[in-house]
Amino acid sequence: MIKSYKARRIIANTLIYIILAVMCLIWISPFVYLLLHSFRGEGGNVTVNYLIPKTYTLQNYINLFSGAGGDASINFPRWFLNTFVVACFSCVISTISVLAVSYSLSRLRFGARKKLMNVGMILGMFPGFMTMIAMYYLLDAMGLTRTLVALVICYSCGAGLGFQISKGFFDTIPRALDEAATIDGANKNQIFWKIILPMSKPIVVYTVLTAFIGPWTDFILAKIIMGDVRENYTVAIGLQAMTTPEFIQGYYKQYLAGSVCVAVPITILFLRMQKYYVEGVTAGGVKG
């Protein structure tokens, strides 16, 4: 009886291993395809009718960053720099907004607190880009459309509405800490900077990384704001422009190389962030 049970378990586990392996293969293989073909040497700048490339070269990456390819408006290094600058600025502004709002709503008590939270929740329920047209004209009235400043404003202005996760973290820090500090004569400002913030490293890192990754992965906002001013594109819309019928024939391999250049750093940052996120959510309660 025991033996058959054991045998059954082994069969079940083997089956599970096989299923998991096949699924992982399905999930990972597109990225392997992307990686391999971004180094493909032969076959010109179009898709080929086989899966594994025959020769490998760095030429696609060199072409991508030197702007070789025939059209001056396809300028990947510029797009990369644009995205980096936008990401840095919006990261700083968003982080400040998110931490300020979530800290206030979580640990300070004032009359309009509940009301503000409800308003924030309702605002979050409108489809995001419903306001885009209005936003576009507003920025136009300020003379900012099709600039990077407009993009920074778009990414960071609504950041304060995404307070839920860090508020959840701040909620878990025991209030006794604040009370003890108040008895010792600290004011709210000192409590924020000297007590709560130093022990909130996971959530701060999480907020910073989310805000930094945002501009790299966003597609739609950048598309609406930038229109056809290609020199101000971010990597997302730039790569999409490369896949349009107009360019795909000359830029297919550069597009693959560009995707790798964006995906690798973002993936590493994301995996980093995941660690802090888990730490932030689970470790908060224990800390006090």
Place this chain on the structure above:
Amino acid sequence: MTYVEYKQLNPFQRFVHNFKKFFTNIPSALGRFISACGRGIVKFFTGIGKGFKNYGVTFVKGDWATKLSYLIFGIGDLHKGKTYKGILFFLSEVLYALYMIFFGWGWVKDFPTLGTVPTRWESDGFTEIQIPGDNSMLILLYSTLTLVITAIIFVIYIQNIKDAYRHQVMRANGEKPTTLKQDAQEFLDGKYHITLMSFPVLMISIFNILPLIFMILIAFTNYSKQHYTLFDWVGLQNFGQLFDVINSNKKAVTFIGIAEWTLIWAVVATFSNYILGMVVALMINKKGIKLKSLWRTLFVITIAVPQFVSLLLMNQMLQENGAVNIFLGLFNGGHNPGIRFLGDDVWVARITVMVVNCWVGIPYTILSMSGILMNIPEDLYESARIDGASPVKTFTAITLPYMIFVTTPQLITQFVGNINNFNVIFLLSGGGPTTTEYFGAGKTDILVTWLYNLSMGNEQDYGLASAIGILVFIICATLSLIVYNNSKSMKDEEAFS
């Protein structure tokens, strides 16, 4: 059904029971919601009434400076020796007056008509000169801006009166007003929330609330490609067109078709991800399976890659001569079958989109489910083992009910997320295959991508787009409210602190 009867059901029956209960409860929940709204409205108006009463009472009790504050901001404060605050109040009034005289009023006066003078071309004998007329869009935008500024000034006005009266009472009690330094200290302590929140709230007001009010107003106009510079209020016409099924209005046909597909899409996408993700998570977390973190990381990598990269890649791979067809060709004797996944066949395209969505979405479910699975208290399993329960029994009696219980709110959140799932549709199929039956939409377009097409695509109809936005909001808000009301963490904020 009594409690005992309920307890005798197996987990699946309980799930079905709860599922049914959820839908049969909707009317009463709606009733409660409406009565809560009613109470809110009553509270709002009694609040206003109280405000008016205080406004009058303060005026009667006030001395001459307080009374003058009703006309000129800050007089009361200046008179009581609170100089800097008085000057700030006064300045705000002056600035507002200047704004209204030189800018605001010029736009607001056209607000009821949204402008009447059309742009025309006039010949001065040699060349045609454009005489610009009214621009309704600018009138609406700046009127909204003026509205928001006026609201802010109104709050300042009320604060000014309250402050004047407060200082009057303080003087009567022989107290001195606080100095600037003391006030600055207060902003780091008792009023710290104002210091922290004012910048984010200002940003949100200008770049979220203002555009939102503007767009909600747009839903009641005929702003479209045909009425670009000059448009009018049309009341509920946009909403009427969407539901005008009897005359089989093209817009109504599109709306019904797309709403139907949005619903199918949201249900299939949510449940396929949920069930398949749960199965994989259970497999990874099964006792005796090794390399758990490796499996998990491999799946998480697919989340980490920016969605536009993976979706554009998928779009390329699903082309006629793309990688997927080449791969299928390997089983076909090296002959490329040339399936047009995103081609003209509506259901092939729709199924492709749903399958790719599984590929995108399942890792998210795996991630959250793994977390929940690891949190199931171990002693539950231990006592089940002692009682002699078989693994199958343990699974159906402990694991499954626990998972369904914990993840039901998440299911609804995901459903809302899928209604708003713009990226997958837009980057993968672009809404295609195109059709002439629909007004500015393709057969795989969902409501939000249609909204996008109507504001950015070929058929620009901003009024209709806003109306759709409002409808999507109503759907999502209703569903979210149900979750919000049921979620424990919202009710019980301070459970851990």
